Amino acid sequence: MLIDHAKIYVTGGKGGNGCQSLYKDLYHRKGIPDGGDGGPGGEVIIESDSNLYTLLDFRYNPHYRADKGKHGGSNKKFGKRGKDRLVKVPVGTLIIDAENGLTIRDLAAPGERVVAVKGGAGGKGNAKLRVATPGEEGEERTLLFELKFVADAGIIGFPNAGKSTLVSRISKVHTKIAPYPFTTRSPKLGVVSFYDETFVVADMPGLIEGAHAGRGLGDRFLRHIERTSVLVHMVDIVPLDGSDPAENFFKLENELKLYRHHVYEKPRLVAANKMDMPGAEESLKKFTSEIGREVWPISALNGEGLPELVRAVYRKIQDAKKKTEEDNG
Ligand SMILES: Nc1nc2c(ncn2[C@@H]2O[C@H](COP(=O)(O)OP(=O)(O)OP(=O)(O)O)[C@@H](O)[C@H]2O)c(=O)[nH]1
Ligand SMILES: [Mg+2]
Known part of the structure; x- marks a missing residue:
């Protein structure tokens, strides 16, 4: 029996940077640190969809990246979480980790989901730490999709x-x-x-x-x-x-x-x-x-x-x- 294959690259969104900010007014001339945390990056999520029948499209579009988290702001404002990226595959698709060949998930029924990669954590703002930290990179992974022909x-x-x-x-x-x-x-x-x-x-x-x-x-x-x-x-x-x-x-x-x-x-x-x-x-x-x-x-x-x-x-x-x-x- 023939098998349809695709290799795809997924990357979680980068976390937003923490904010470095000082609040100053008449009474606080040295300033109070008030930088907020960056938001975490989005996840890449794979979902089975009963309207799809082949992996053909993945041959042409093998890269999927979730959105970045927003940077933190002054006045302890948190950055927004990055948007997740939904990748739809036909029902029956096997999701395999290309690095070790292990099956992550068999999306056997319609509407099943698996998180392929997480987003990076957001950085801390200087309201929490002395110096704000940058957001972390999102996870990266190479996946193999396999789908048996009927x-x-x-x-x-x-x-x-x-x-x-x-x-x-x-x-x-x-x-x-x-x-x-x-x-x-x-x-x-x-x-x-x-x-x-x-x-x-x-x-x-x-x-x-x-x-x-x-x-x-x-x-x-x-x-x-x-x-x-x-x-x-x-x-x-x-x-x-x-x-x-x-x-x-x-x-x-x-x-x-x-x-x-x-x-x-x-x-x-x-x-x-x-x-x-x-x-x-x-x-x-x-x-x-x-x-x-x-x-x-x-x-x-x-x-x-x-x-x-x-x-x-x-x-x-x-x-x-x-x-x-x-x-x-
Ligand atoms: N004479 C003759 N009749 C045939 C032959 N093959 C099929 N038939 C007849 O053609 C008719 C339709 O056959 P089916 O096999 O049901 O045709 P089908 O293509 O599956 O039809 P659908 O499922 O309705 O699309 C039946 O009455 C069969 O007996 C053949 O080689 N010679
Ligand atoms: Mg028939």
């Missing part, structure tokens, strides 16, 4: 394409198969054996035009494919409604693009299903030339082409794994 491969396609039939054929999972759209309401995972290896496929609910904007089962389902490493785009090569397979293919690809660019960029295979149906061969030829990429012809029903597809999916997953490892250094 599946290695996600099977996507229009409703009724035969996704559930495929998944129940190549794995031991049996999800409901029916000749009407939206039979599958949520992703179902199945384990596929390939020689001595296994990988996990996710049977996804059918996708329709406008899904990126919430139509059908919409973006609720699209989110799940963010956490799969490769996609199998499955088309019905002889759709009952007489629609054009190539047109359907481009419509769905466009939904992925409209949804999020990194989903669209995911490596994928194209499978043409229902090759056992009359007219499938001609339709496949037309489809392949129109989309201009390699197509795996299969029949999820009678098993034709499935060993070849499974092998190709396995290879794609291996390639994706290598690439993630390279990306993570």
Whole structure:
């Protein structure tokens, strides 16, 4: 199973300086020390959020720093505490100390929080000590975030394409198969054996035009494919409604693009299903030339082409794994 990684650097806010101040008036000409303490720096807090699905953003923004505490003022005025910095991560993210490799916390449920670093203490004002002291630096830490993918491969396609039939054929999972759209309401995972290896496929609910904007089962389902490493785009090569397979293919690809660019960029295979149906061969030829990429012809029903597809999916997953490892250094 693939794992998403990110390395991030967190720094607590610096404490505010203590104030050096003397109050003088007619009666106190030497002055009375009245400098207040500086405020402590803010903390960096990590929180799990059920609206997030990848660690991708952390690749581009790896530095997080909490605000400084305010300096103390004269008349024993305390500096304000620095504001905390909240870093949101997907539910299921492991927070690891990069220095010793120990897990600090597994943010398994939504809304869980962990303080990653504390802010520096505020300095003392000269109302307390003879000489005011500066604020301390905030804590610094390097963290690793780890997030397991929900599946290695996600099977996507229009409703009724035969996704559930495929998944129940190549794995031991049996999800409901029916000749009407939206039979599958949520992703179902199945384990596929390939020689001595296994990988996990996710049977996804059918996708329709406008899904990126919430139509059908919409973006609720699209989110799940963010956490799969490769996609199998499955088309019905002889759709009952007489629609054009190539047109359907481009419509769905466009939904992925409209949804999020990194989903669209995911490596994928194209499978043409229902090759056992009359007219499938001609339709496949037309489809392949129109989309201009390699197509795996299969029949999820009678098993034709499935060993070849499974092998190709396995290879794609291996390639994706290598690439993630390279990306993570
Ligand atoms: N002839 C033929 N029918 C198939 C094949 N694969 C699936 N079907 C039929 O197509 C219909 C839909 O199959 P499902 O596997 O439920 O399709 P799905 O893509 O999971 O559908 P949703 O979950 O609604 O998106 C069922 O009646 C299947 O029996 C195939 O290879 N050949
Ligand atoms: Mg289904």
